[in-house]
Amino acid sequence: MSESPGGPMSRDAKPTPATAPEQGMTRLETFVDAAFAFSATMLVLNTERIPVSFGELVQALKGVPSFAASFATLALFWASHRELTRRFPRENAGTVIWSLVLIGVTLVFVYPLKFAYTQGFAYFIPALRTADFTKGIQGPHDIAGMFMIYGAGFGTFHLVLMLLFRHQVRSAGPLPEGERIRALGSVRAHLWCALIAGLSIVIASMVSGARTVFAATLPGFAYCLLAVLMPWHWSRVERRARAAEAPLVPHAPGG
Helix, strand or coil: CCCCCCCCCCCCCCCCCCCCCCCCCCHHHHHHHHHHHHHHHCCCCCCCCCCCCHHHHHHHHCCHHHHHHHHHHHHHHHHHHHHHHHHCCCCCHHHHHHHHHHHHHHHHHHHHHHHHHHHHHHHHCHHHCCCCHHHHCCCHHHHHHHHHHHHHHHHHHHHHHHHHHHHHHHHCCCCCHHHHHHHHHHHHHHHHHHHHHHHHHHHHHHCCCCCCHHHHCHHHHHHHHHHHHHHHHHHHHHHHHHHHHCCCCCCCCCC
C-alpha cells in the first residue's frame, strides 16, 4: 500500500498560494469523502439482514478480518487524497476531473477488494471459512484471475493518485525546495505501487494454468515488496528534503 510522508513546509518558507491553508472543506472534498464513506458501507459484514441466531452471528463475525483489512486499504487511499488536498487546497479543472475518476475507481474497486481479502483470510485461516468459501474459488485458475482483477484495481487507484499529485505539483507554481521534493516523492511512491500491481498481474498471467493453489497465490506475494520499497523510498525523500531545507553555514574567514 502507499504511505503518506507528511511533508511539512520549511519554517522559513512562506506558503505559496497553492499550498496556503484554507478553512473548511470544499464541495469536491465533501463529495470524495462521501464516496469513500459509501464504499465503506458496502463492506458491511452481511448485506442481506441482521443475524437472528447465534449460528448466523458466528458466520457473520468470520468476516470481521476481511472487513477490517478492506476498510484499512480504503482508509489509506482516502488518506492519500486528504494529504493532497491539505498540501494543495487550490482546485482547478484537472483536480475535479481526476478526483471524479478516483471516485469511480473507488466504487468499482470495493468489490474485488472485499472478495480478495475474504478468500485470502479463509484460505490461510480455515476457522474463518464459511459455506460460501467453496463457491467463491473453484480452483487455481480462479485465484490467478482474482489477483489479475485486484491488481488492475489496485494499480489503477495508484495511477490516478499519481496523476492527481503530478497535476497539482505542476499547477502549484514555485514551491519551497523541501516541499517540492516531498510532493514529487508522493508522485513516485504511487508510481512504485502501480508498478508492483503490474508485476502481480504479470505473475498471475504466468501461473493462470497452475495446478496447485500455492502456485496460484504467488502474485499476492509481489505486494510484500512494498513493505521494503516504501520505507526505503521515503527515507531517501526525507533525507533529500531535509538537506534542501538545512540553512547554509558560512565558512569562517581564514578557515
